[in-house]
Amino acid sequence: MDLTGLLALAVTGLVRGGLYALMALGLALVFGVMNIAHFAHGEIYAIGAYAAYFAYAVFGFSPILAIVAAGITSFVAGMLIEKGLFYPLRKGSKGDWLMNSFLVTVGLSFVLKNGAQAIWGAQFRGISQYWEDSIRILPGVSLAYDRAIAFVISIAAIVIFWLILRRTEFGRAMRAVSQNETGALLVGIDLDRIQSITFALSSMLAGLAGAAMLSILPAYPSMGMTPNNKSWFVVMLVGLGNVGGSIVGGFMVGILETVTYYFLGGGWQDVVSLSVLILILLFKPSGLFGTTEVKGRLER
């Protein structure tokens, strides 16, 4: 393989990795702060994609506005889900919160996916492109604007989110809850508020991913399945609840998959990457980077 081919491969891997990182970040956040193993994360991604489709293709918003609208829609959806499902579960929960909340998200995923099918049918709702044209990186290597902007959006969302987490009062409260819930309560942090906003933010990250990728992956009811599997794959690889690690892991998996796809052909990338993961978990059950910050929450 020559240099051009290698570069093309790297660019595809990076774009894919940015998307995985964005998805995995939301998943890791929900697990780290709320201790929810969120199985409906892919369906939230689908909400974002549907919202962007309706905003752009039906209501005629501009591309940027459509993506923003999708972010807001998924934020609100996340808020509603948290208030409607997890809040009552938390208040009434007796036994095993981790397992109960996981099963609630399993039910939620079924409801959203098949609900979309019942309302909108199984057809694909895609757009050909947000922006025309592409960037030429080198002779022979070009990148469509859509992919470039999707990449920029995922990086921007990750950076902004990271600043919120590290630099603001709210982010500090979020980290406090993730480290020690009782302690956070004792120093006067409003737990219910933190948890609602955390879930809504995580949903917004997934929704943005869905909206940004709309021209490449059209919206259809079970579209969330693959992103859900992939983001779970990433968070398991780096260790559940490891927020920083999930970003690195997203890029690692994106590049790994692109390379396997290139050398082995379609279909095999799932077999290869799942086998790699199973092997890693066999020798390091807590994931590649272990779990330092949220360790206490896993010792259940």
Place this chain on the structure above:
Amino acid sequence: MNKLERILTIGAKNSVLAKLRSWGIPPANVAVLVVLILAPLVIRDQYILHLMVVSLLFGAQTIVFDFTTGFINIVNFGFAAFVGLGGYTSALLVTGLGLSPWLGMLGGVITAGMLGFLTGVLTLRLRGIYAAVMTWFLGLALMALTAVEVDLTRGHWGLNVPLLASAGSKPTYYYVLLAMMVVIYFVLRVVIHSNIGLAFRAIGQDIEAAQSSGVNPTKYRVLNFTLACAFAGLLGGFYAHFVGVLTPDVMSTDKTVEVLALSYIGGRGTLWGGVLASFIFIPLFEYLKSLMELRLVIYGLLLIAVMLAFPDGLVGLLRRTVALIRKTRQERKVSQ
């Protein structure tokens, strides 16, 4: 239930029933079994019989699923893949080597059981949710492999499988499956009511406490997975020779979630709750055609409702109703 027990014990005093109960098999189960055996003699309609076979198939799967989830508290999220592995093994043995479907199904039991054993070993060091996700990934990997190995499995084109009996003879399928379910139920029930079952519950509730009181979690987890997956393979074999065509979709997570939902709606940790739920919901959805499309939405909603409000499912509701009736009757007796 008490009254029924009394009537039955009067009928056959000190005999078989007492023995059955000593194995942990209550007379009510025997009564249900008698009804299930006699049903095809009364019902002649092929369509209703078909529905009953489908309900039994789901019911039997929920028993096996609950054996792992309800007792050692690990959700086997790759359950459908084990069922599918049994189905594909049996189908390939029959079409490739010309074995009889019965031997094929035995092959399915062996491969699925072996993979179950391996899964048990692989997930040894993992805690609840990690183990569930690991089984999920194993299932996904198996499904991806089935879809890619087109030369062997014909992938998404679908593999044609010889039927067990002619498509019209529903009673044959019904009795074969009923026999399988009864064997599965009684074997698992006897295990649950033995010391092994006690150990399952102990590691399901608190693995450290169980360990410190001398229960070896490794042994019991592997045992549970091997047994459950072997039975899942058996049911998969039946499915293959009943439906007549296999695609990798039989291994999909959605299939697992369907079984999971029925099992939780029925009542977790009861073994038979899922059978009850299957016999209620599968004919109901079939009967109300307009609801068929919303079937999975309703499963999802019911699963959420169970988790939020009725943690012990239909069986719990049933038990509470019986207790309430008994209480009011006693109160009436006292007031008289």
